[in-house]
Structures are given as structure tokens and as C-alpha cells.
Amino acid sequence: MSRRRPRAVVAVAPGVVFVEGPVSNWVVLAEEDGVALVDAGYPADAGLVLDTIRYAGHxxxxxxxxxxxxxxxxxxxxxxxxxxxHPGVTVLAHADEVEAVRGPERDQATLGDIGGRIAAPRVLGWAARAVRSGGLDPVTVPPARAFTARDFDERAIAPLPAPGHTLGSTAYLLPAADALVTGDAVVTHHDVQPRLWSPRPRMIPALFTADTATAVESAAALPLPGIVLPGHGPAVHRVGDRWVPIGH
Incomplete structure (x- = not known):
């Protein structure tokens, strides 16, 4: 049992459990032949990810x-x-993202990139949590491979390209749940942003993004269904012209 605790674990639709983790998020999906994840948190989250699979009933x-x-x-x-x-698990990413997933080299903001902003209390608090979570670890995932259209045949999930945050950033549409898993192409809140900001779909702070102009174009092109499941911040659902957090 992991000692880490999520901020929220929410069943947003049948077979879809959203986990707002300690610092970043993931999703547990029931599929026809077993269970799947969208993302898997920081190195320190591995045990918690497995715990949330159990919590989801798998x-x-x-x-x-x-x-x-x-x-x-x-x-x-x-x-x-x-x-x-669980060595038999398949890890799938956009072809433009596979090398970054395999690592250890990847285009990601460093403490040096943050520079003087580290002195801001919100940024310092986030950085400390990220480091404690293994954010400086040289993570490698050698088995990762590029997904193809066949990987999504007869599955209730579809990839949507969302480049900009990284070269191969991908969102995943869950049509039956009227939900979109956005990663960092769209977030609802980030720990470096003011706490009083209401959660809603927004851009992640630019310092974390490789190509801001492309990221803005990608975010504008994404269809936002009734539920948004972001890489940071709470899940939100649309109520009239407002976005309301789920499970908070």
C-alpha cells in the first residue's frame, strides 16, 4: 500500500476513474480485455497508481x-x-513522442529553466513536491512503442494529436464517457498558479511548454466535450456556460 495520497479519485463515467494525484494526474480505464491507464504519474507514484487500479475494482x-x-x-x-x-504491459505513445518516453533524454523544463521564479512560494512549493516525487530521476521506458490505428480498433478511446507542449503530445477522447483526457495540452489548474483561480480548461504555464504558439493552436483545435480530465488540476464538467470541478 502506497503512503502517498491522491487529491481526488473520481468515477466520472462507467469504467472511467480519474485520479488527481499528489502532483500530477492519471486515468484508469476498464477495457474489453482488461484494464488500461492513461499516464502513470511520477516515479514515487507507482505504488499509488497500482492502488488506484484496485480502488477502481480491478x-x-x-x-x-x-x-x-x-x-x-x-x-x-x-x-x-x-x-x-507487470512486464507484459504495452506502453503506447505518438510516434513523435516515443523517444522521449523511452528516455532518459527528453525536452522538459529544468530547475535552471525556472530560474528566479523558484523564489515565488507557489513555485518553490511545487518544485519541492516534484523533486520529492522523483522529478529529477533519469526515467527510462525502453518497451514504449508508437501506437497505430490498429491499437484503437474496437476500443472506446481515440487519440487526438495535440503537439506543442511536447512534439508528440496526445489527448485521448473517450466518446462513451463524453470525456477528453488532455495531458498537459489543456489543464484546469497547476500548482504554480494562484490557488484562488477557479478550475477550468486553460493552458499550462508557458515555462513548461516546448512550443507555446503550437500548443495554443492545438488546444484551440481540441474538442472539449462535457468532461475534461487534465494532466494537472481537478476533473471538470460543463454546466451551462461554466466548468464545475468533479469530486471536490
Whole structure:
């Protein structure tokens, strides 16, 4: 049992459990042949990810695949330990993102990139949590491969390209749930942003993004259904012209 605790675990639709983790998020999906994940948190989250699979009513031994939104450590860091325990799991990412997922080299903001902003209390608090979570670990996921259209045949999930945050950033549409898993292409809140900001779909702070102009274009092109499941911040659902957090 992991000592880490999620901020929220929410069943947003049948077979779809959203986990707002300690610092970043993931999703547990019931699929036809077992269970799947979208992303897997930081290295320190591996045990918690497996706990949330159990919470969702599944046996971690039934984990079949992980769909990766992008290759940053806060979204793939749990994979090495998960794959060590369950070596048959398939790890899928956009072709432009596979090398970043395999690592250890990847285009990701460093403490040096943050520079003087580290002195801001919100930024310092986030950085400390990220480091404690294994954010500086040299994560590698050698089995990762590029997904193809066949990987989504007869599945209730579809990839949507969302480049900009990283070269191969990908969102995943869950049509039956009227939900979109956005990774960091769209977030609802980030720890470096003011706490008083109401959760809603928004851009992640630019310092975390490789190509801001492309990221803005990608975010504008994404269809936002009734439910948004972000890489950071709470899940939200649309109520009239407002976005309301789920499970808070």
C-alpha cells in the first residue's frame, strides 16, 4: 500500500476513474480485455497508481496497456516500477513522442529553466513536491512503442494529436464517457498558479511548454466535450456556460 495520497479519485463515467494525484494526474480505464491507464504519474507514484487500479475494482495483474499523453517524468515516471511488476504491459505513445518516453533524454523544463521564479512560494512549493516525487530521476521506458490505428480498433478511446507542449503530445477522447483526457495540452489548474483561480480548461504555464504558439493552436483545435480530465488540476464538467470541478 502506497503512503502517498491522491487529491481526488473520481468515477466520472462507467469504467472511467480519474485520479488527481499528489502532483500530477492519471486515468484508469476498464477495457474489453482488461484494464488500461492513461499516464502513470511520477516515479514515487507507482505504488499509488497500482492502488488506484484496485480502488477502481480491478486487479493490477489485469493491466494490459498504458496510453501516454507525453513523455515528461510527471506522466511516465511510475512506469519503470509498474513494468517491473507487470512486464507484459504495452506502453503506447505518438510516434513523435516515443523517444522521449523511452528516455532518459527528453525536452522538459529544468530547475535552471525556472530560474528566479523558484523564489515565488507557489513555485518553490511545487518544485519541492516534484523533486520529492522523483522529478529529477533519469526515467527510462525502453518497451514504449508508437501506437497505430490498429491499437484503437474496437476500443472506446481515440487519440487526438495535440503537439506543442511536447512534439508528440496526445489527448485521448473517450466518446462513451463524453470525456477528453488532455495531458498537459489543456489543464484546469497547476500548482504554480494562484490557488484562488477557479478550475477550468486553460493552458499550462508557458515555462513548461516546448512550443507555446503550437500548443495554443492545438488546444484551440481540441474538442472539449462535457468532461475534461487534465494532466494537472481537478476533473471538470460543463454546466451551462461554466466548468464545475468533479469530486471536490
Amino acid at each position: 486487479d493490477p495483474a489485469d493491466l494490459r496497456r498504458v496510453y501516454v499523453t507525453h513523455g515528461h517524468v510527471d506522466h511516465i515516471g511510475g512506469l519503470p516500477a509498474i513494468l517491473e511488476a
